[in-house]
Amino acid sequence: MSEWQVTPRLPEHPDVLWAEAEPKASYDVVIVGAGGHGLATAYYLAKNHGITNVAVVERGWLAGGNMARNTTIIRSNYLWDESAGIYEHALKLWEGLEADLDCEVAFSQRGVLNLAHSLGDVREGRRRVNANQLNGVDAQWLTPDEVQKVAPILNISTDVRYPVLGGTFQPRAGIAKHDWVAWGYARAAHALGVDLIQGCEVTGVLRDGDRVVGVDTVRGPIRAGRVALAAAGHSSVVTSSLGLRLPLQSFPLQALVSELLEQVLDTVVMSNAVHVYVSQAHKGELVMGAGIDGYVGYGQRGSFPVIEHQMAAAIELFPIFARAHVLRTWGGIVDVSPDASPIVGLTPYAGLYVNCGWGTGGFKATPGIGWVFADTIANDRPHPLAEPFSLARFDSGALIDEHGAAAVAH
Amino acid sequence: MLRIPCPWCGLRDETEFSYGGQAHVAYPAEPSTVDDDAWATYLFYRDNPKGWFAERWMHRAGCQRWFNVVRHTVTYEIAASYPPGASRPEPA
Ligand SMILES: Cc1cc2nc3c(=O)[nH]c(=O)nc-3n(C[C@H](O)[C@H](O)[C@H](O)COP(=O)(O)OP(=O)(O)OC[C@H]3O[C@@H](n4cnc5c(N)ncnc54)[C@H](O)[C@@H]3O)c2cc1C
Ligand SMILES: [Zn+2]
Numbered sequence: 001m002s003e004w005q006v007t008p009r010l011p012e013h014p015d016v017l018w019a020e021a022e023p024k025a026s027y028d029v030v031i032v033g034a035g036g037h038g039l040a041t042a043y044y045l046a047k048n049h050g051i052t053n054v055a056v057v058e059r060g061w062l063a064g065g066n067m068a069r070n071t072t073i074i075r076s077n078y079l080w081d082e083s084a085g086i087y088e089h090a091l092k093l094w095e096g097l098e099a100d101l102d103c104e105v106a107f108s109q110r111g112v113l114n115l116a117h118s119l120g121d122v123r124e125g126r127r128r129v130n131a132n133q134l135n136g137v138d139a140q141w142l143t144p145d146e147v148q149k150v151a152p153i154l155n156i157s158t159d160v161r162y163p164v165l166g167g168t169f170q171p172r173a174g175i176a177k178h179d180w181v182a183w184g185y186a187r188a189a190h191a192l193g194v195d196l197i198q199g200c201e202v203t204g205v206l207r208d209g210d211r212v213v214g215v216d217t218v219r220g221p222i223r224a225g226r227v228a229l230a231a232a233g234h235s236s237v238v239t240s241s242l243g244l245r246l247p248l249q250s251f252p253l254q255a256l257v258s259e260l261l262e263q264v265l266d267t268v269v270m271s272n273a274v275h276v277y278v279s280q281a282h283k284g285e286l287v288m289g290a291g292i293d294g295y296v297g298y299g300q301r302g303s304f305p306v307i308e309h310q311m312a313a314a315i316e317l318f319p320i321f322a323r324a325h326v327l328r329t330w331g332g333i334v335d336v337s338p339d340a341s342p343i344v345g346l347t348p349y350a351g352l353y354v355n356c357g358w359g360t361g362g363f364k365a366t367p368g369i370g371w372v373f374a375d376t377i378a379n380d381r382p383h384p385l386a387e388p389f390s391l392a393r394f395d396s397g398a399l400i401d402e403h404g405a406a407a408v409a410h
Numbered sequence: 411m412l413r414i415p416c417p418w419c420g421l422r423d424e425t426e427f428s429y430g431g432q433a434h435v436a437y438p439a440e441p442s443t444v445d446d447d448a449w450a451t452y453l454f455y456r457d458n459p460k461g462w463f464a465e466r467w468m469h470r471a472g473c474q475r476w477f478n479v480v481r482h483t484v485t486y487e488i489a490a491s492y493p494p495g496a497s498r499p500e501p502a
């Protein structure tokens with residue numbers, strides 16, 4: 001049991017953590033988007049590479065996009081070696097993040113359970129456990145009885161439409177407090193000299209031939225030696241001004257919370273087959289989500305049938321949830337790639353770097369991608385862990401198909 | 411809940427339909443002559459506009475026919491619904 005389960009509490013609300021900056025005429029690096037990825041990238045640019053003449057420009061307010069809307073599941077139990085590389089790198093950084101940033105982020109390694117409900121699920125799950133172990137990622141296969149020990153309120157009766165046939169478990173996985181993560185990175189980046197500029201939408205990318213030389217914003221042009229995109233669901237919108245197409249479709253992804261309840265669930269439970277996942281946040285609310293809405297959209301609100309479907313699934317798995325009430329529902333816009341893996345690296349334009357396509361699952365990668373993207377920008381070549389995730393893989397066909405590990409799962 | 415006009419059955423709830431992504435993406439006419447770049451574009455690249463979008467829907471729980479819709483991806487307003495083969499009407 002972690003400290004959080006023994007004494008559920010939240011840190012005090014902090015004082016001002018960073019100062020608002022006015023855009024300067026030029027920077028060495030401009031990062032578009034102050035979500036988790038943009039902020040972490042700025043921090044590691046400054047810390048690991050000594051590049052501090054950096055601005056993070058944000059359309060809305062800092063970490064008001066998916067960073068504020070995600071359900072904070074952190075795990076590294078993906079199938080392929082390439083994914084294990086980047087997600088496990090991130091998980092290791094999570095394990096030292098509070099010390100590194102000198103701030104609480106409430107990272108709680110309470111484990112993540114991925115349920116299997118069919119023979120196909122069982123085979124996929126066992127295969128993934130084997131693959132994880134070969135990659136040094138902690139993973140176990142649990143029988144239904146063992147599943148029940150991890151989550152006693154879970155219904156493992158065989159008398160349901162999709163009985164639980166077992167599950168994979170990653171003990172080092174867990175959740176964190178997303179806004180604290182963003183604020184921690186913002187504070188640390190700001191302390192190293194990075195400008196954080198809110199209310200500054202990028203409306204175009206400036207170029208000189210095939211080289212990108214800055215961005216146009218609603219507050220005027222900003223010149224930049226290098227431009228790094230971390231705009232998540234709006235990546236296609238940003239690159240469209242260059243005529244650069246990305247293999248992405250943007251979809252609303254929803255989540256919801258119940259009122260505050262006593263602690264009933266000590267781990268994170270996900271089910272691809274019946275389509276829901278649940279954890280209990282530090283304060284006590286049940287946090288639930290499911291898959292993306294069924295059509296391309298930028299409206300930050302969800303489609304009602306998705307909520308209805310996920311609640312039906314939740315109640316089948318956890319009959320006691322029938323008494324809980326939904327307090328809030330919301331949506332964020334996620335950028336989904338054809339192989340359910342991110343796109344990170346160089347582009348056909350010199351000085352322009354992309355980090356997108358994290359879709360429904362990029363929160364867990366925040367420290368890892370910040371580290372790897374910063375290194376890619378600083379050295380103008382893909383970091384080894386980013387190399388397989390290049391935009392060029394859609395031409396070469398070297399896809400990294402994580403639909404099995406990523407589907408509903410975040 | 412979207413209410414989608416099927417050209418044959420009229421206005422129905424979104425739960426009756428399946429989604430098919432961007433409309434008017436034709437299979438390459440001479441597949442054997444297509445290079446990697448063009449294949450990648452055909453297979454993986456779709457428009458992703460914040461605005462009007464022509465997209466395919468199938469009336470799964472109804473007539474089971476495919477058709478196209480012009481929908482706004484922020485307001486979700488639907489400006490047109492038309493059978494396959496017809497060209498895209500411009501929203502007013
Ligand atoms: C409901 C939901 C649940 C999720 N659950 C999980 C989960 O459990 N685990 C997990 O790992 N992941 C999860 N995700 C996915 C995760 O949130 C994203 O993959 C991740 O947050 C993306 O990186 P980011 O934090 O940088 O994105 P964002 O916070 O969205 O940052 C992008 C920023 O770019 C800004 N921007 C966009 N366009 C412009 C512009 N033109 N100019 C300036 N700024 C611009 C946006 O305003 C935004 O602040 C979830 C997402 C949602 C919506
Ligand atoms: Zn019909």
